[in-house]
Amino acid sequence: MANVLCDVCGEQAATVFVTKIVNNETTRQRLCESCARHRATTEGWMQHLLQDSGHLDTAQTDDIMSFLEHTDAALEAFMDQDGSAEAEFELPSSTIFNFGGFPADEDLVDEMEEAEMEEDLRADDFDAVNEALEADQHQLFPHDHTLRPIPTVRCSKCSTTWDRLRQDGRVGCSHCYIVFEEQLRDVMNRVQRAAEHTGKHPRTAEKRRRRLEHLRARRDHRLEMLNRRLQEAVAAEKYEDAAKLRDKIKIVASTIVSGE
Amino acid sequence: MATNYPTPPLLLSCFERTAKWMRRGGRENDIVISSRVRLARNLRRYEFPHRASAPDLLTIRHRTFQALHAAGESSGLTDLRLLPFEEFTGWERQSLVDRHLSSREHITEEIGRGVAAVADASLSALVNEEDHIRLQSLLPGLQLDTAYSLVDKLDDAVESFFDQRGGYAYSNVFGYLTACPTNAGTGMRASVMLHLPALEITGKIDKARNWADDNKLTLRGTFGEGSKIWGHLHQLSNQLTLGTDEVEILLDAENATRELCTMERQARLSLQGKWADETRDRVGRAYGTLRYARRISCREATDCLSYLRLGHELNWLKGLTRQRFNELIVWIRPAYLQVLHGRSISSEERDKLRMELLRPHINRVRLDSSFNGTPARTPSAAPNPETVKQEDIA
Ligand SMILES: [Zn+2]
Numbered sequence: 001m002a003n004v005l006c007d008v009c010g011e012q013a014a015t016v017f018v019t020k021i022v023n024n025e026t027t028r029q030r031l032c033e034s035c036a037r038h039r040a041t042t043e044g045w046m047q048h049l050l051q052d053s054g055h056l057d058t059a060q061t062d063d064i065m066s067f068l069e070h071t072d073a074a075l076e077a078f079m080d081q082d083g084s085a086e087a088e089f090e091l092p093s094s095t096i097f098n099f100g101g102f103p104a105d106e107d108l109v110d111e112m113e114e115a116e117m118e119e120d121l122r123a124d125d126f127d128a129v130n131e132a133l134e135a136d137q138h139q140l141f142p143h144d145h146t147l148r149p150i151p152t153v154r155c156s157k158c159s160t161t162w163d164r165l166r167q168d169g170r171v172g173c174s175h176c177y178i179v180f181e182e183q184l185r186d187v188m189n190r191v192q193r194a195a196e197h198t199g200k201h202p203r204t205a206e207k208r209r210r211r212l213e214h215l216r217a218r219r220d221h222r223l224e225m226l227n228r229r230l231q232e233a234v235a236a237e238k239y240e241d242a243a244k245l246r247d248k249i250k251i252v253a254s255t256i257v258s259g260e
Numbered sequence: 261m262a263t264n265y266p267t268p269p270l271l272l273s274c275f276e277r278t279a280k281w282m283r284r285g286g287r288e289n290d291i292v293i294s295s296r297v298r299l300a301r302n303l304r305r306y307e308f309p310h311r312a313s314a315p316d317l318l319t320i321r322h323r324t325f326q327a328l329h330a331a332g333e334s335s336g337l338t339d340l341r342l343l344p345f346e347e348f349t350g351w352e353r354q355s356l357v358d359r360h361l362s363s364r365e366h367i368t369e370e371i372g373r374g375v376a377a378v379a380d381a382s383l384s385a386l387v388n389e390e391d392h393i394r395l396q397s398l399l400p401g402l403q404l405d406t407a408y409s410l411v412d413k414l415d416d417a418v419e420s421f422f423d424q425r426g427g428y429a430y431s432n433v434f435g436y437l438t439a440c441p442t443n444a445g446t447g448m449r450a451s452v453m454l455h456l457p458a459l460e461i462t463g464k465i466d467k468a469r470n471w472a473d474d475n476k477l478t479l480r481g482t483f484g485e486g487s488k489i490w491g492h493l494h495q496l497s498n499q500l501t502l503g504t505d506e507v508e509i510l511l512d513a514e515n516a517t518r519e520l521c522t523m524e525r526q527a528r529l530s531l532q533g534k535w536a537d538e539t540r541d542r543v544g545r546a547y548g549t550l551r552y553a554r555r556i557s558c559r560e561a562t563d564c565l566s567y568l569r570l571g572h573e574l575n576w577l578k579g580l581t582r583q584r585f586n587e588l589i590v591w592i593r594p595a596y597l598q599v600l601h602g603r604s605i606s607s608e609e610r611d612k613l614r615m616e617l618l619r620p621h622i623n624r625v626r627l628d629s630s631f632n633g634t635p636a637r638t639p640s641a642a643p644n645p646e647t648v649k650q651e652d653i654a
């Protein structure tokens with residue numbers, strides 16, 4: 001995944017993306033965990049944030065990992081390690097928050113959505129998100145597994161539990177399908193022909209994915225070629241050429257094909 | 261969303277009184293009234309409608325209307341009507357249910373629900389019903405294939421609109437993700453409306469229902485359930501949505517429909533033989549009621565019209581076409597009458613107005629000569645002991 005640096009400290013990878021809309025003015029910030037935590041408390045938008053993500057009521061009483069706990073745990077994990085360690089983690093994809101209700105302004109919505117698209121592209125692949133989530137949990141509690149709350153498993157986006165899902169016959173959001181994949185597979189195997197989709201795929205998304213794959217392949221191919229030439233230049237002791245090639249490689253390597 | 265929709269006209273004027281599905285078209289028209297294909301789609305960014313916040317619901321509706329508008333231009337669907345429910349009264353919304361453009365649960369929700377449809381209702385979208393978007397195509401007769409190709413095209417257009425805006429909720433494992441996991445996968449519901457009076461009269465409808473169930477299809481009443489099915493109208497639809505693809509679903513539904521048509525046709529043959537007396541009695545009574553009653557409930561009118569349609573199919577009467585039957589079973593609905601008159605009407609008054617609406621159409625109906633006088637009894641038409649038992653099915 002592409003590393004975007006924190007807007008505030010400029011050092012840490014930004015993992016929290018905040019879109020604030022106050023009086024029809026949009027401000028976007030990309031923050032690292034610690035700066036986000038700091039900002040949130042000093043600017044007083046933590047309450048909004050928790051409200052927005054539906055965690056306010058349950059934050060104290062419940063065993064779900066609220067955003068607050070996520071960030072606290074993140075800070076602890078970060079401090080436990082000696083600075084150089086990778087404390088970078090990503091929250092479940094609810095890391096984009098809108099403030100001030102939904103925007104009345106048409107352009108604003110478009111603007112926001114463009115910004116969010118970046119995020120969506122990344123979350124494109126359900127498996128990738130799933131992996132990221134699992135990775136989160138390990139990094140949150142790298143040493144002591146007893147810290148981990150014994151959870152009633154809840155969807156991290158809509159906080160639906162399996163019990164509720166069963167009672168209701170409905171899931172809360174699309175993320176529930178990831179959280180309860182195993183249970184749902186069981187159900188599907190019983191009531192459906194199979195637990196594997198064989199029908200239509202979203203066609204535009206598929207086209208876009210193929211286009212990205214193509215771009216990525218081209219970039220990788222180019223990198224390979226440049227590296228080969230670099231090796232040749234070094235072997236031939238053409239140091240000036242080698243320096244130029246190194247610069248080129250740097251540029252090509254830092255080309256981010258969205259979706260990575 | 262702060263969008264100002266133009267001051268709503270009366271709902272009725274948004275649509276053609278005769279919807280596409282009421283007209284001629286499709287196959288197996290003696291039994292199949294209409295074909296419908298529905299695709300359930302959700303947006304990944306938002307929680308499902310039953311959990312989504314009011315602002316989200318409004319945004320989803322606004323976006324979906326935009327998507328449909330954009331799709332309309334490229335698919336030649338310039339006639340799109342956008343109906344946010346907040347702007348319509350309860351009975352106006354109910355008339356959408358009668359026209360198969362919404363559901364009871366859908367219209368009773370307060371915020372952010374709506375429907376978009378072309379004037380002849382052949383293509384429509386239910387917004388924030390159980391799922392964010394349900395795209396639907398509704399055509400006359402048996403033509404699930406055409407219905408699917410229409411809705412499939414619309415689906416592509418809507419998807420490409422949302423692709424840059426978070427995209428559909430979709431996973432490689434479960435396919436299109438839906439609020440109710442039993443719809444996940446293709447998210448597709450293919451259904452046909454069938455007129456099955458003969459299977460009901462001859463007491464074979466339960467057998468047909470079980471047969472459908474064995475084939476992973478559901479056969480249930482269009483209006484009313486179980487023994488209270490109105491007008492012998494039934495809905496056949498697929499149960500499976502995952503582990504199968506769209507083509508297979510369509511083929512299974514189509515084959516089952518043809519099979520049920522064969523069963524109904526065989527039963528209709530026996531209506532002219534063994535069951536002739538019974539059936540003529542019912543058709544004659546239905547005609548008498550519609551001809552001379554001053555007030556009539558919706559249910560009774562639907563049942564009577566159904567018998568007239570049966571009489572028409574058996575060549576026992578003239579003057580009530582298939583299209584007219586299709587129109588009338590919707591036009592006599594309580595909400596439709598209220599929309600027609602632009603006001604809320606008491607049920608007593610409705611029963612009178614319903615009769616007034618029906619009378620000119622019934623006046624054109626002519627029974628064949630065998631209904632005149634008392635037909636001579638032949639031994640084979642002697643009272644059938646089973647006849648009595650059949651009374652409560654009607
Ligand atoms: Zn920072």
Ligand SMILES: [Zn+2]
Binds near residue numbers: 156171175177
């Ligand atoms: Zn969920």
